[in-house]
Amino acid sequence: MNQFAIITRNFSRSSAVQSAIKNVTVIGGGLMGSGIAQVAAQAGQNVTLVDDGEKFVAEAIARIKTNTDPAAASQEADLIVEAIVENMDVKHQLFKKLDAVAPGHTIFASNTSSLSINEISSVVKEDRQNNDGILRHKDLNSHLSTYSLYLHLFGGLHFFNPVPVMRLLEVVRGDKTSDDTYNTMMEWGKSVGKTCITCKDTPGFVVNRLLVPYIAEAIRLFERGDASARDIDVAMKLGAGYPMGPLELADYVGLDTNKFILDGWHSKYPEEPLFKPIPLLNKLVSEGKLGVKSGEGFYKYEKK
Ligand SMILES: CCCCCCC[C@H](O)CC(=O)SCCNC(=O)CCNC(=O)[C@H](O)C(C)(C)COP(=O)([O-])OP(=O)([O-])OC[C@H]1O[C@@H](n2cnc3c(N)ncnc32)[C@H](O)[C@@H]1OP(=O)([O-])[O-]
Numbered sequence: 001m002n003q004f005a006i007i008t009r010n011f012s013r014s015s016a017v018q019s020a021i022k023n024v025t026v027i028g029g030g031l032m033g034s035g036i037a038q039v040a041a042q043a044g045q046n047v048t049l050v051d052d053g054e055k056f057v058a059e060a061i062a063r064i065k066t067n068t069d070p071a072a073a074s075q076e077a078d079l080i081v082e083a084i085v086e087n088m089d090v091k092h093q094l095f096k097k098l099d100a101v102a103p104g105h106t107i108f109a110s111n112t113s114s115l116s117i118n119e120i121s122s123v124v125k126e127d128r129q130n131n132d133g134i135l136r137h138k139d140l141n142s143h144l145s146t147y148s149l150y151l152h153l154f155g156g157l158h159f160f161n162p163v164p165v166m167r168l169l170e171v172v173r174g175d176k177t178s179d180d181t182y183n184t185m186m187e188w189g190k191s192v193g194k195t196c197i198t199c200k201d202t203p204g205f206v207v208n209r210l211l212v213p214y215i216a217e218a219i220r221l222f223e224r225g226d227a228s229a230r231d232i233d234v235a236m237k238l239g240a241g242y243p244m245g246p247l248e249l250a251d252y253v254g255l256d257t258n259k260f261i262l263d264g265w266h267s268k269y270p271e272e273p274l275f276k277p278i279p280l281l282n283k284l285v286s287e288g289k290l291g292v293k294s295g296e297g298f299y300k301y302e303k304k
């Protein structure tokens, strides 16, 4: 894999909260990963951004120094945040690889929108001591020679788009996430300026469990012809105080992403009516109408 790493230091701090995490590696330099790297760098942490392609956004490149040593990217990390493609097999391949090189104290987190943290983490090693016996805090910054990932050091850190603007961070506890890992993730989230909430590893955690069915219902309402797209969006902005209407938000997030999440949950929970496929959504995606990024979804957009 032609991995590419970016290393940055000496950013001004955006939050008064300090974290035990000093070195953060973000894997996946796309929409979310570049934003996560930005907020961590602004909090004064050393950030390494790793991607297997050339897709770093120009904004991130301008702010972050580059280096091409992916091994160093994980070997010095106190925290690794994975923000690569939303595909279980690809995430498993990545974590298996990291399992061989990451220091024993490194916390692993996934920014997944819709996949299970327990399932993603199933490829990493069980905690050998089956408790919190590893002196993780003592070991921080001490360049350990023990290399292994442990399940108790694994959790979810779910950011929201656009990362620099959205104030929430969902901290997801997997079945095996230790108290120590959870507390460090909460503290780190605060240090990068986010308000953290705690979630169990259930589909969509809190926000997406509510947001995905809400958007799906808005699409069904439009599909039935009950109201125009514009009126549905105006209704929710002015009647419920949302910054974007549901169809605007669906276009913003990407209709392919909307469909991907619904399809995944529908296949796992076929009896749940809220997750049932939506013919109009499937049609738009099959026509390449993916929302803002393709120039058309429920609305048309001028291509930049
Ligand atoms: C089926 C459902 C599927 C769900 C998919 C799940 C996805 C995922 O898991 C969860 C999510 O993220 S769910 C999605 C969750 N997300 C939502 O729900 C988003 C809902 N939408 C919003 O909150 C607002 O419309 C925006 C903040 C996007 C834009 O704000 P606005 O007032 O309409 O327009 P404005 O006046 O232009 O900008 C205001 C300020 O923001 C700044 N800025 C803007 N974009 C930026 C960027 N990319 N970067 C940096 N900064 C950016 C801008 O510079 C300005 O700063 P200033 O310092 O004040 O000048």
Ligand SMILES: NC(=O)c1ccc[n+]([C@@H]2O[C@H](COP(=O)([O-])OP(=O)(O)OC[C@H]3O[C@@H](n4cnc5c(N)ncnc54)[C@H](O)[C@@H]3O)[C@@H](O)[C@H]2O)c1
Binding pocket: 027, 028, 029, 030, 031, 032, 033, 050, 051, 052, 053, 054, 055, 056, 082, 083, 084, 085, 086, 087, 090, 094, 111, 112, 113, 114, 158, 159, 160, 161, 253
């Ligand atoms: N887009 C959103 O609104 C949003 C919000 C919250 C969470 N998420 C989640 O964040 C993750 C990333 O989403 P995104 O929107 O940033 O995607 P994206 O496509 O913009 O970025 C993913 C990046 O990962 C890189 N990549 C893929 N496989 C890799 C690998 N094995 N090693 C290194 N880099 C690799 C790609 O080259 C790409 O640059 C997904 O799990 C997604 O569900 C997305």
